[in-house]
Amino acid sequence: MGEALSKEAEASTEASAAAEVAVASRITGTGFSVPDRVVTNAHFESYLDTSDTWIRERTGIVERRWVGPEESASSLAEPAARTAIERAGLQAADIDGIIVATVTPDYAFPSTACMLQQRLGIDDALAFDVNAVCSGFVYALSTADAYIRAGMCRNVLVVGVDLYSRIINPNDRGTCILFGDGAGAVVLSAVAPEEQFAHGDTLIRGSVQTTAGIYSNLLGADGKHSSILCVPCGTANQPTAESMATDAHYLTMEGREVFKLAVRKLGEISLEMLERFDLPSEAVRYFISHQANERILLSMAKHIKVDAARIPMNLDRYGNTSAATIPILLAELDQDGKIDSGDLLMLNAFGGGVTWGAILLRW
């Protein structure tokens, strides 16, 4: 009896392990788009007490892109989305879900996802925005994965887009130098049921003969740190003539606190994700990490004991584009042929809220 029970328990453990690693969705296309206007560090030297050397040494940022007055989140997202749909081998009409991660929407409402849907000429798809600041893309991709797992969608367009040039205080040298505008997009498509369990369990043994797709999501938040990074303007604090005159509606940040929490959380979630599958960090080809600051990423590399070469960066060219950093980097690596089929990737992010998230997937 005891033996029978323990066999049952063993079988159920095996089943739950298989269930945990079975994939339901995979990225089938990527795209990105950045504004034409390049803003170098010299721009800030021209009117602030700062220097190119200070900015490069403290952040790793050399230049960023900013939109012009006629652009919006949805206009910047449109070419990224079109490229992702085309590279997925799909038509716009095949998209049945649109999730846009942004904190700089076209309007308070309708959502930027609906504005983008209109631009793409998609008639019949669910569409909504996600606000998780710099973790937004990881939250949006996890949501899309859950919708596909639930059978609610087959091809979801997931976009990260932010235009921080619209919300930074141009006179605050501690923040205005950090941010750029950009958009990145992926199409997340359902994996056929017969493929889902084909090789899923071999992930645990580190085999490369496994199904491509998302294996696991890890999301979290801690609202008690909400004030260390915020744009203090909304229904709780409506703009007044005085607040407009004193620039009180712009983004504010306690840089050192954000830095410390980001390093700690990115390290913790990366290790937790590896532990879920008993994987050594070398099993992951790239950590596609939110591009906030080179020093944050190098500290994270040390914490999780990975070679910095496996933490690709493009923040020198684009700065911190918030929800867009991860899909832009992913699209660049994909388009440059730097990701091979079968590679394990970990996406990880930390941002205002505070929020954090990690996704483990096989390309």
Ligand code: ACO
């Ligand atoms: N140029 C010159 N001096 C500057 C500048 C600047 N642009 N900005 C700040 N300083 C000064 C400060 O005023 C301060 O001077 P003081 O000592 O006379 O008071 C001095 O430099 C040191 O300031 P710190 O804030 O301690 O500088 P630090 O080394 O921490 O670097 C930075 C500041 C780059 C903002 C850093 O804290 C950081 O990267 N934090 C993470 C924040 C981040 O990446 N946020 C992005 C959003 S959140 C996310 O995406 C994860």
